Amino acid sequence: MAPTTKTADGTKRQRFSPAERERLIVDGAIQFFAEVGFAGQTRELAQRLGISQPLLYRYFPTKQDLIERVYDEVFIGRWKGEWEHMIADRTIPLRERLIDFYDAYASEALTYEWIRIYMFAGLSGEDINRRYIELLEQRLLVPVCTEVRAAAGAPDPDAVPISELEIESAWNIHAAIFYYFVRKFIYRTPVEPDLAAYISDTVDRTLDGALVVTRETVGNANPRAA
Amino acid sequence: MAPTTKTADGTKRQRFSPAERERLIVDGAIQFFAEVGFAGQTRELAQRLGISQPLLYRYFPTKQDLIERVYDEVFIGRWKGEWEHMIADRTIPLRERLIDFYDAYASEALTYEWIRIYMFAGLSGEDINRRYIELLEQRLLVPVCTEVRAAAGAPDPDAVPISELEIESAWNIHAAIFYYFVRKFIYRTPVEPDLAAYISDTVDRTLDGALVVTRETVGNANPRAA
């Protein structure tokens, strides 16, 4: 046969710079593993990327290395420092701050890939979830509880440390939002199409519980003023 | 070599009736798949059961058949009709009814195997989750909303149909309980050790939101009496 300039499947061979190709592989892997889980096969991933399977191994020595990279890409660096400022900005009513935060958090963090990879990671015993939950408690839930204290007229955390019960009530807010995406991306159940409306309704309902808990268990900072 | 009466690994061959062996296999499979997911290998399952791998195929023609059986065992028949009576029994305060129900539901349904298999099933695109959610809405959430109506002094669902928003507020109660077990069995994060206390606290917080929603969106059945 005459030598051909084409590859086996007839398409011209595409060449990218290592940086570009790596980007393509990582992005494809995120999509792929989010969809089928980490038991997904390298051959199928390669096919979706339009490359040969061994090329993956040029960029990642083992499948596990690629998976670790996916974890990093999805979980590290998606947390925005400005979110913490949003929560703490007392020039805006707390309810609005929470709604704004969850609007941002949902659109930037709680995506299809994020939710599913997070759940796959949890089920396969990775400690990423625990680490993420720690981050969440420190950077979101404690600040939220602090703001709830202020909104409820309760003493500052400096005076009375935040209790487990208060953290739980902040988890309730978070869980309610999170569960929306679990239903949407994991169970694939019909969900309220207007996400913004869902978030504001949910914050309304669950913030109430947190305020009540705080008032009842921590009390007023200055009872005689009441 | 002299013929031996033992099997290769030196243990005497155990014989069970087909019914008994099937029971052992199904129970083992539930544990096994809950732990490692449905990508778990039949050889490893067989090893845990102390049987040879081909014996599995004597009882289940394919691995998928075994998986279906696991679904049936775990999800079908764990729902107890009496739970619906518990929810509807107006001789008891609604708060207590919900706490009693979730105590029972948590201990009988929301087990390690249940939670993990449910999540594995969802991630692999099974429709079991959707079917279960439908069951839950009809047999739990709608009844809960009905009772919330009564407790809030709002009109009966016969007069004013239950809204999506009310269902969402019932979901919030459920999601908060559910999330506790997700944290415990999937993320393996430390959780409140006193489950009963967690449930009663959570019902307190989240039921409040549902009552508020109902009062504000459905209103009082007899406003002039207020």
Place this chain on the structure above:
DNA sequence: TCAATTATTTATCAGATGATAAATAACAGC
């Protein structure tokens, strides 16, 4: 005690799967 039945095991297949080595072709510099 012996033969028939069948629960269970050993041996094995065929295709899948992560990974490696060698061959090929696109590109860069001169």
Place this chain on the structure above:
DNA sequence: GCTGTTATTTATCATCTGATAAATAATTGA
């Protein structure tokens, strides 16, 4: 245009994995 470099592919290995067939041993009934 030629040549060296390297991004990419083809070919292939070794092991894993669901599934099947044949052999074996525990049990049952006469």
